[in-house]
Amino acid sequence: MLKILKYSFFDLMRSRWSYVYFIFYLALGFVLLFLNNDLNKAVITLMNIIIVLTPLIGTIFGVMYYYNSKEFTELLLAQPIKRNTIFMGQYVGIALSLTLSLVLGLGIPFVLYGLFRSTAIFDFSLLLVVGSFLNFIFVALSYNIALSTDNKIKGFGYAILMWLFLAVIYDGIFLISLLLFNDYPLDKFSLIATMLNPIDLSRILILLKLDISALLGYTGAVFRSFFGTSLGMVVSLLLLSLWVILPVFRMNRKLRKKDF
Amino acid sequence: MKYLVLIFVLFSFEIQASTITVCKSCKIKTIKEAVSLSKDGDSILIKKGIYKEQSIIIINKSIHLIGENNPIIDGEFKETIIKVTANNFSIEGLTLINVGQSYTKDFAAILVSRSKHFVLKNNTLKNVFFGFLIEKSHYGTILNNKVSSHAENEANSGNGIHMWHCSHMKVENNKVSGLRDGIYFEFVKNSTISNNISENNIRYGLHFMFSNNNTYFKNEFKHNGAGVAVMFSKYIIMRENVFHYNWGMASYGLLLKEIYDAQIENNTFEQNTIGINVENCSRIDYTKNKFIRNGWALKFSGGCYKNIFKQNDFLYNAFDLSYNSQLNSNRFENNYWSDYTGYDLNKDGIGDVPYRPVKLFSYIVNRTPEALVLLRSLFVEIINFSEKVAPVFTPDNLIDKKPLMKKVHD
DSSP: OHHHHHHHHHHHHHSHHHHHHHHHHHHHHHHHHHHOOOHHHHHHHHHHHHHHHHHHHHHHHHHHHHHHTHHHHHHHHTSSOOHHHHHHHHHHHHHHHHHHHHHHHHHHHHHHTTSTTSTTHHHHHHHHHHHHHHHHHHHHHHHHHHHHOOOHHHHHHHHHHHHHIIIIIHHHHHHHHHHHTTTSOOHHHHHHHHHHSHHHHHHHHHHHHSTTHHHHHTTOHHHHHHHTSHHHHHHHHHHHHHHHHHHHHHHHHHHHHOOO | OHHHHHHHHHHHHHHHSOEEEEOTTSSOOOHHHHHHHOOTTOEEEEOSSEEOOOOEEEESOOOEEEESSOOEEEOTTSSOSEEEEOEEEEEESOEEEOOOOOSSSOOEEEEEESOEEEEEESOEEESOSEEEEEESOEEEEEESOEEEOOOOSSTTOOOSEEEEEEESOEEESOEEESSSSSEEEEEEESOEEESOEEESOSSOSEEEESOOSOEEESOEEESOSSOEEEEEEESOEEESOEEEOOOSTTOEEEEEEEEESOEEESOEEESOSEEEEEESOBSOEEESOEEESOSEEEEEOSOOBSOEEESOEEESOSEEEEEOOSOOOOEEESOEETTOOOOOTTOSSBOSSOBOOOOHHHHHHHHOGGGGGGTTOHHHHHHHHHHHHSOSSSOTTOOBSSOBSSOSOO
């Protein structure tokens, strides 16, 4: 598996898109810090970008890589290697290279601007952790979609739809249901609804670490007592891991029965 | 002959105003004894030491209590330590500690009632129930004092500087922390409150009601349970105060309720859950204030008319304004909004496109507070944008027609 991981990883590292992605984050980091020297504010702006963009890039990269390397994968399948070894290697390779672009792209400008001397270091590292999680989650989800659909166009369509659903539509439905059931106690509902969507969960996790956490306390004691504590943090991170594990698990099951 | 009489009179005054010294090894060992021996105009010099006394009562004697090298008067958690009803007196340089708690009586470190022209300065009050309790008094000065305590809940704690039915008072350079309300005024007129720091109080940093014609400037209020609350007052002026770090479920930088004809100028509101919460306030001029990184910079809840907001800086607040009615007679003009995205083609420093401070999301959150969990999500940004382009839910005329392109304060 390591060999395949290494292969996909270096294949992607050599590819143009990885560089574009890396340079994009690098430029973003520098521009943000250039425009306002305050690390804390830059972290807030970055959060807005990361929770939308990382999933999108992860989704597209995942689907694209699967379809592009399909022939090579089929060649590999002819070799005496376990199926899930091949695909897990590819999956980890993609997710890792994307994460590396993210971490290095954002890390370099922030470190140059004095991250280690700033109080924002914890917020920033949380941002990177959450960003990496999102990478792993969305690459896994898109691999699932690609494995289930042989038609390239359909696969792309479903993948984009999935991103659109989790990033935008889910929140829309969530908001409408909050407005509709206004007369009922909604604290628990909103807590659970937030945790079920990895993008929402990441957003809340970062917001809580910024000063806006007290603002959330306004919605009720439930939110405050849950997300405000380290238990909330642990549970949230566990849920994010679950969002990685479940798609990977399904991927492996799908692989076993799939006819190439 | 005339001069002789004058000299004689002066001389006799000189003799009258004597100094009584109190210390552990002196002839007079307690402050109570010294007070009972003193006459008008006397000074009582209290030397270093610990005096375990309560109920030191000064009635109709214009005397000066002066502490040398911080003598400590320990109230032993019993009752009020010093009670004064007199004119032209002063108390300075004392450290008063341990005032008892009571649910029925207002024990204080220093209680002043029905007095005029007095000065309380450079005192340190620790572990008190009420700090300075001043009632029906006029022309007093409270200067350079430190009041601190360890209030735990609202029911069994008192206020730092508490005034009731007073006028022409000056409260300056005091530090108040750990009480129920830092500074509390009720029916206080024509007074000035300046350069005080009020922090870590469990309820309000500053709380006043029915107190007209007062001026508040250069005070700092931070980390208070519910910030600062001012109610039912007219003609007040608040300038250059700082309200910050009042975070919590029901915290405000400043809560205004039934305030009329006030001026709020050059204040800074930083990192509060709500910068200013306004209820039933009319004819208030908000000028050149700074609102930085608050949850809500301004929250209006009904009955607010003819307020004018000019040249304020709204910087990076989660919501600039929350407004719950369709009717608006408040005016926003020439403010700087960090969220403003318009342009200035003729380069006169004023944006060419009006700014709408009420976002659709803040309207939604007003109706359904739980919706706040969706703060900063992509969907919310999209609906905010569509509302900005074509307003449906927010009042049409609630706009800043001339938003500034540059901050008022640098």
